[in-house]
Amino acid sequence: MPAGTGPDAPWKAWTVLTTLDELKGFEEPSGPRRAYGVDHGEFRGRRSWLEWRRDEQSLAGGDAAVVVVGAGQGALTVAARLKQLGVDTLVVERNPRVGDNWRNRYRSLVLHDPVWYDHLPYLSFPVNWPVFSPKDKLADWFESYASAMELNVWTGTEVFGGTTTMAPSTGWCGCGSPTGRSGR
Numbered sequence: 001m002p003a004g005t006g007p008d009a010p011w012k013a014w015t016v017l018t019t020l021d022e023l024k025g026f027e028e029p030s031g032p033r034r035a036y037g038v039d040h041g042e043f044r045g046r047r048s049w050l051e052w053r054r055d056e057q058s059l060a061g062g063d064a065a066v067v068v069v070g071a072g073q074g075a076l077t078v079a080a081r082l083k084q085l086g087v088d089t090l091v092v093e094r095n096p097r098v099g100d101n102w103r104n105r106y107r108s109l110v111l112h113d114p115v116w117y118d119h120l121p122y123l124s125f126p127v128n129w130p131v132f133s134p135k136d137k138l139a140d141w142f143e144s145y146a147s148a149m150e151l152n153v154w155t156g157t158e159v160f161g162g163t164t165t166m167a168p169s170t171g172w173c174g175c176g177s178p179t180g181r182s183g184r
Helices: 049-057 073-084 135-148
Strands: 066-069 089-093 153-155 158-163 172-176
Touching (some): 066 073, 066 158, 073 089, 073 135
Parallel strands (some): 089 153
Antiparallel strands (some): 158 172
16 A cells, blocks of 8 residues: 555555454363363273274264365364364365375475464474475374374265255265275
């Protein structure tokens, strides 16, 4: 926009950035609100973390409230944020592993943006990470991130149909894999 009113007035430009730190009433369980972790001791019916995690990942407790198609950077970001808000989320990826959408590209590919623009929520890239990340390094990071953030990702699974509505619990998503795992 012009800095003055005359025809020869110099131009000035501003960049405006808006960020959302938290949603009041939907605070994330971090810092002093973080989960306590495991139950100490042995008692009847106690499940290990691994048993609990396998049940969560297989959706043993019911259908996911949100299905995210594809396990790319944006999908992992959305899934991590929703998980922290307590929303049951399933990420469906047709490739055999998280990150294969990067691994399967041309050999010399590197991330085109500098690393400081591409952090994922909750786990930033290590401080010694290269400025421009090679594709396979980035793919391995995405796979590690999904595991560390305990995201529910079904790999080798494709979406074959679905509907959506604005009414709660009325949408439908069909997915399946060659191993026979399916979801609704």
